[in-house]
Amino acid sequence: MAGALPALSSGMARWLKYVAYGLLGAGFADAAAPADFSLVARSRHVALYAWQGPAPNVAEIERRLLHMAALLGEPEIPQLEYFHYDHPADLAAATGLYIGGLTLVRAGQIHSTRRQTDHEMVHLLAGRLGDPGQFFQEGLAVALGDRGRDRDGHAVDAVARRIVRSTPLDAWLVGFDPLQRPGGYSVAGSFVGFLLKRHGVSRVVSFFRMCRMRTRNEAFVFTFGERLEDAAKAWVGALEGRRR
Numbered sequence: 001m002a003g004a005l006p007a008l009s010s011g012m013a014r015w016l017k018y019v020a021y022g023l024l025g026a027g028f029a030d031a032a033a034p035a036d037f038s039l040v041a042r043s044r045h046v047a048l049y050a051w052q053g054p055a056p057n058v059a060e061i062e063r064r065l066l067h068m069a070a071l072l073g074e075p076e077i078p079q080l081e082y083f084h085y086d087h088p089a090d091l092a093a094a095t096g097l098y099i100g101g102l103t104l105v106r107a108g109q110i111h112s113t114r115r116q117t118d119h120e121m122v123h124l125l126a127g128r129l130g131d132p133g134q135f136f137q138e139g140l141a142v143a144l145g146d147r148g149r150d151r152d153g154h155a156v157d158a159v160a161r162r163i164v165r166s167t168p169l170d171a172w173l174v175g176f177d178p179l180q181r182p183g184g185y186s187v188a189g190s191f192v193g194f195l196l197k198r199h200g201v202s203r204v205v206s207f208f209r210m211c212r213m214r215t216r217n218e219a220f221v222f223t224f225g226e227r228l229e230d231a232a233k234a235w236v237g238a239l240e241g242r243r244r
Contacts, residue, residue, distance in 0.1 A: 037083055049083045056084060056114055068121040071144060073202055078124065083111045099179075100151075103127065119145035129208040132216045135176040135188050140204065142189025143196055150186050159183055160190035161239045169232040194235040199224060 037049035041058035045065055048058040061082050069077050085091050085101075091111065092098045101112030101120040105127030110120045122141040131137065142148065148156050163183045169191065178184025195204050203223060210219035220228045 045077050046080045046082055049081065051083075051085070051090070056117075061117065064117055065121055065124075068118060068144070069125055071201065072122075072125050072129075072205055074125050074129075074205075078128065079108055080124065081107075081109045082117075083109065085111065085113050088113055121145060126205075126208055129205060130211040132208060132211040132219065133173070133176065135173050136192060136208070136216075138176070138178060138185055139188030139190075139192030140208075142185050143193035144201075146189065148189060148193050150189075154186075156186040156189040156193065157239060159186035163187055164236055164239065169235070170229065173228075190239070191232070191235050194238060195224070195231070198234075 037051050039047060040050050040055050041048045043058045043062040046058055046061045048055055048061060061080075065080060066077065069075075088098055088100050091100070091102070091113070100116030101110065103110050103112075103120045103123035105124060108124070110117070110124060112120045119141045122145040123137060126137060126140050142150075142156060146156075150156055150159055160183070164187065167187075169187070172181075172184065172187050176184065176188070178188065192204070195207075207219055207223040210223050213219075214222060217228055220226075220231070224231060226234075
């Protein structure tokens with residue numbers, strides 16, 4: 001149900017607000033199950049919780065989890081606690097942020113609307129691989145989970161093409177916060193989508209894993225055979241080439 005969450009306890013609201021501000025996206029904190037939600041169904045890997053209103057079919061959530069794991073070449077399927085929200089306004093009432101979902105990787109939790117599920121599934125799986133930073137985490141979730149589209153259904157390449165003319169990629173990589181700068185999700189999704197098209201999913205996954213052992217820039221060169229700034233130039237060139 002869209003709108004406020006009068007049934008949410010103040011404790012849960014404070015908990016979600018802390019999580020959302022500190023660990024939005026591929027969060028790495030531990031968390032307990034919110035007391036306001038009830039377990040409504042289980043499958044092999046998914047425990048489905050709902051607050052009120054109709055919940056999605058747990059078999060569908062299981063299928064989407066397995067699909068995203070296969071897409072990323074991840075053979076180990078994590079156990080997932082999935083908390084269903086009817087509308088972003090429900091999450092906004094709890095967190096103060098108008099978001100479609102958030103993921104707590106280490107806790108194995110997704111808090112999401114139905115529409116945002118695939119995006120958050122990518123966070124859950126990619127966050128277990130390694131962490132090249134929020135720009136790449138969000139970029140992969142947009143490129144794969146959102147299939148290269150922004151919230152309004154626009155192709156992220158078209159949005160990014162307009163933005164990179166005035167704001168180069170390196171300006172996005174430092175302190176990346178897509179909620180504070182319009183178009184951030186599209187820029188990240190477009191660049192990571194470019195890497196996926198150029199190198200394939202398995203190479204991008206290897207980059208995430210390599211970030212466990214090396215700095216992001218070192219891992220990028222090791223994995224893709226070029227510097228991040230050179231890849232950024234090629235990406236901008238590809239965007240401009242598609243425009244003509």
